[in-house]
Amino acid sequence: MSVKTILVWFRKDLRIHDNEILAEAVRKGETVVPVYCFDPRQFETTSFQTLKTGAIRTKFLLESVADLKRSLQKLGGDLIIRIGKPEAILPELVTKYGVTEVYHHREVASEETRISADVENALWRLKINLKHFIGHTLYHKEDLPFPINNIPDVFSSFRKKIERDSSVRTCTESPEAVIVPENMEAGELPSLADLGITESAGADDRSVMKFKGGETEALKRMHDYFWETDAVRSYKQTRNGLLGADYSSKFSAWIALGCLSPREVYWEIKKYEKERGASDSTYSLFLQLLWRDYFRFMFKKYGNKFFQKIGFKGIAPEEGANQQELFELWKDGRTGTPFIDANMRELNATGFMSNRGRQNVASFLVKDLKVNWMWGAAYFEEKLIDYCPANNWGNWAYVAGVGNDPKEYQHFNVLKQAKEFDPQGDYVRLWIPESDSIEGAVIGEQ
The missing domain is CATH 1.10.579.10 (DNA Cyclobutane Dipyrimidine Photolyase, subunit A, domain 3)
Known part of the structure; x- marks a missing residue:
């Protein structure tokens, strides 16, 4: 009987905790092949003459991938790192390591979903299945009290029904060990220059805080914000601040790359409320997580309309001459x-x-x-x-x-x-x- 080998395609889920694709692969596969692709399209110039990813976020991404690699190594595994298009790289790795199935988390924006489709087609030609998981939102799509197409276009209506009729699932257990194929060629982390990005100036001392990428830093920040500084207690009063680290949670950068799970934050809020008391502030932080969900579900509902000047209202705002x-x-x-x-x-x-x-x-x-x-x-x-x-x-x-x-x-x-x-x-x-x-x-x- 052949060994079941599952390839885990990391994208914006750069963490060990509450990561269903990793946990499921470890549970079902005899060996696991964790992969991250630095897709050149992530770093291109757009039609607006802006970069898809500037130097500061690229640096944060590199730190996050490096941290994931270290975390996997601590569990006995490693992370394959490649520069290139996933639809070209993943089939090669599937063949090289005798992979029997590929796992990934679904995205909602058009460019990301198109890449998923291209990967799926490339794998299909090898008779390999790309299994989709849902893992970026607080509320699982299957637990919503309405189908995506019927989600209210007004947030308050969405919020009321969600709070009444839905619940947040518990977090997925972290794996205790990751077994990878023998002699797996992991590859090196690229530099900014390797990705075509010009190094930005050093960190600015005026920054609200030092942002460092990765799950390790994300969990440390969450612990500090809740338990060391107690800053969450005054979140509602301070969230419109401008100066300093603790006027708001600053979790967003880590959540955006999946270094921090929204569900993990939610259950930390619940733990804090139980031990130190619920308040308008803890509820306000929950609402920010819910807004994130809402926009993701709206993207699922309206698709590319968010990338059109007229949106889904049909009329573009007035524009000036210069x-x-x-x-x-x-x-x-x-x-x-x-x-x-x-x-x-x-x-x-x-x-x-x-x-x-x-x-x-x-x-x-x-x-x-x-x-x-x-x-x-x-x-x-x-x-x-x-x-x-x-x-x-x-x-x-x-x-x-x-x-x-x-x-x-x-x-x-x-x-x-x-x-x-x-x-x-x-x-x-x-x-x-x-x-x-x-x-x-x-x-x-x-």
């Missing part, structure tokens, strides 16, 4: 509106921007500068360390008024926002040093 010039000023943080410029400079230097900042700069680009919202979404795709397609394009479509929005999106008054959220101008002064001489809150009115 868009290109205004877009460049916005990108560089040179619009002359301090609160906007400070946020864009933070994004460019660190790959991160607060939730409050994102809403303001997006509203400003679309409503004030009247620039094509898709340019902004593509720029965020390049720069954000926590980029994920559904969250990014879903939120931008929402701001542009062509996505999930029961009413026309509120037009932010940037000066009012600056006064409310940066009353003394500390944030603006941090990112626009040339404004040091301007005193107090007056800085937001320049």
Whole structure:
């Protein structure tokens, strides 16, 4: 009888904990072949003349893959790392290691699902099955109280029904050991240059925190946020902050690459509530996880409409004549509106921007500068360390008024926002040093 060998194709699930494809492969296979492909298409220039993945997120990805490799090695396994298209690489590995089945997690955005289909077709020619798992959301698709096509287009309706009629599954147990084929050729982690990415400047000391990729760092951050600093207790009051590590959880970068499971965060919230008490803040953090689910399910429902200027409303927002010039000023943080410029400079230097900042700069680009919202979404795709397609394009479509929005999106008054959220101008002064001489809150009115 032949040995059952299962290839585990890692993508945005770079973790050992709560990882069904790894746990199932270890349970069912006699040997497991863990693989990560650095797909060149991840690093190409888009039609918007932005990069698919900028230097900061690429570095975070490399750290995350390296951490996964170390974790697998501790379990007796290893990670095969290759540069190339999965539909070319995976069939080669299947043949080389006598693989009998391939496991992967389903994605929802069109580019990712197309690659899955290409892999499936290539494997089909070898009579090998690509088994799909669902593992990126808090609520499993099969546990929703409605079919995907009937999911409400208004978040509050979705939330009420989910909270009443659905429950979050328990996390999948982590494997205790991973057995790989003898003499498996793992390969080396590439450099930024190997991926065609120009090294960015070193880490900026002004960053809200030091983001380091990988499951190890993700679990450490989660533990610190809940149990060491108790910062989750004040999340609702501080989540619109701009300065420091603990005004929000900062879990998003790790969740985006699957270094941290949303379900793991959910059950940590529940554990915290049991031991230290439930509050508006713990519930607010849960709601952010639910919004992530919502956008993923909306992508499943509406597909490519999120990548069209008219969204699923059928009418594009008004656009101005000198868009290109205004877009460049916005990108560089040179619009002359301090609160906007400070946020864009933070994004460019660190790959991160607060939730409050994102809403303001997006509203400003679309409503004030009247620039094509898709340019902004593509720029965020390049720069954000926590980029994920559904969250990014879903939120931008929402701001542009062509996505999930029961009413026309509120037009932010940037000066009012600056006064409310940066009353003394500390944030603006941090990112626009040339404004040091301007005193107090007056800085937001320049």
